[in-house]
Amino acid sequence: MPKVRVAIIGLGSWGECHLEAFRSLPQVEVVAICDAREELVRQLGEAYSIPDVYTNADELLNRDDVDLVSVVTYEDSHYDPTMKALQSGKHVFVEKPVATNFRESTAMWQTAKEQGRLLVPGHVLRFDPQYAEAHHMLQSGRLGKPVSIYLRRARPRALFETYQRTHTVFELTVNDLDIAIWYAGSEVKSVKAYGRSVMGADVPDLVWACLEFANGALAVIENHWLTPNEANIMMADSVEVVAEQGIIGFEVQHAGLQTWSGQGRDTSALHIHLNRNGRVSGALKEELGYLCDCILSGEDPVQTSIGDAIQGIKVAEAIIESIRTGREIKL
Numbered sequence: 645m646p647k648v649r650v651a652i653i654g655l656g657s658w659g660e661c662h663l664e665a666f667r668s669l670p671q672v673e674v675v676a677i678c679d680a681r682e683e684l685v686r687q688l689g690e691a692y693s694i695p696d697v698y699t700n701a702d703e704l705l706n707r708d709d710v711d712l713v714s715v716v717t718y719e720d721s722h723y724d725p726t727m728k729a730l731q732s733g734k735h736v737f738v739e740k741p742v743a744t745n746f747r748e749s750t751a752m753w754q755t756a757k758e759q760g761r762l763l764v765p766g767h768v769l770r771f772d773p774q775y776a777e778a779h780h781m782l783q784s785g786r787l788g789k790p791v792s793i794y795l796r797r798a799r800p801r802a803l804f805e806t807y808q809r810t811h812t813v814f815e816l817t818v819n820d821l822d823i824a825i826w827y828a829g830s831e832v833k834s835v836k837a838y839g840r841s842v843m844g845a846d847v848p849d850l851v852w853a854c855l856e857f858a859n860g861a862l863a864v865i866e867n868h869w870l871t872p873n874e875a876n877i878m879m880a881d882s883v884e885v886v887a888e889q890g891i892i893g894f895e896v897q898h899a900g901l902q903t904w905s906g907q908g909r910d911t912s913a914l915h916i917h918l919n920r921n922g923r924v925s926g927a928l929k930e931e932l933g934y935l936c937d938c939i940l941s942g943e944d945p946v947q948t949s950i951g952d953a954i955q956g957i958k959v960a961e962a963i964i965e966s967i968r969t970g971r972e973i974k975l
């Protein structure tokens with residue numbers, strides 16, 4: 645069976661999930677991993693029996709026996725490894741946000757087109773059955789056109805200690821922007837947004853964004869990092885799409901497994917990535933497996949869209965500008 649030869653750059657908390665997911669796919673061989681943290685990458689290389697480990701991405705990218713590079717570095721450091729991987733003829737899967745500015749994201753796309761390589765954005769929610777089924781239902785036309793999209797993403801305060809390294813719009817909101825653009829099937833025309841820094845950090849921990857699409861649809865996105873840690877609710881996310889002839893939606897926080905014990909409540913997020921005794925499941929495995937199938941068959945990965953992801957980056961910049969100026973921003 646032909647295999648896709650994969651290398652992963654960035655083996656932090658999400659990069660290790662990539663490693664587990666890729667290793668569980670029969671059509672994939674993970675040939676190399678790279679992280680700037682030497683001890684971490686050596687330990688993971690041993691634990692997962694990866695033949696080659698690197699601390700320098702350039703050395704890895706000099707290899708000509710890699711088909712696909714997965715870039716899972718910090719949010720603002722996707723550009724260098726992605727550009728070098730594309731320029732050396734490799735397909736690239738780049739985690740969200742594709743970049744933290746529009747200029748870098750368009751340069752990456754331009755290079756992918758020039759090189760004839762795939763550049764696929766890591767918007768895993770398109771492979772989450774509930775988000776994907778809502779899109780499928782909207783596409784079927786049974787509910788008519790979407791007119792109002794409400795998306796909410798809320799995370800515990802403790803996570804903000806790490807992720808305030810990036811603007812909330814690039815950490816949380818880009819996920820919802822990709823979904824809103826996918827569901828609306830149209831371009832964003834204008835943005836009015838509000839941000840608050842409740843815990844006093846340099847970047848807002850609470851963001852509201854109102855979007856108007858060229859086809860008339862409206863969207864409201866609510867994101868925050870203000871769920872009390874003690875509530876033990878990892879994801880308090882919601883979706884509601886009002887269409888001309890019906891409404892579709894779900895609440896992630898009520899859909900998962902709950903455990904109430906002497907230690908309090910635990911709400912595990914089982915649908916994105918789960919590894920139980922080496923058996924991996926979830927939307928991330930679906931997403932990476934789909935891409936590798938497309939590479940092997942030569943089909944277009946139409947469930948993903950680098951164009952939508954890059955439009956999301958443009959809208960993210962407009963949201964930040966609207967929060968800063970208090971004005972509506974036309975795109």
Ligand SMILES: NC(=O)c1ccc[n+]([C@@H]2O[C@H](COP(=O)([O-])OP(=O)(O)OC[C@H]3O[C@@H](n4cnc5c(N)ncnc54)[C@H](O)[C@@H]3O)[C@@H](O)[C@H]2O)c1
Pocket residue numbers: 653654655656657658659678679680681699701716717718719721725739740741766767768815
């Ligand atoms: N789609 C999702 O659901 C999801 C979930 C979590 C994180 N992410 C995204 O994944 C990316 C990584 O997030 P994380 O939480 O794993 O971060 P992290 O801080 O845990 O890990 C990042 C790793 O990248 C390494 N690194 C950074 N620059 C490097 C370079 N130039 N060369 C080699 N290694 C380098 C760091 O040493 C670190 O180990 C971010 O873009 C984040 O937004 C996506």
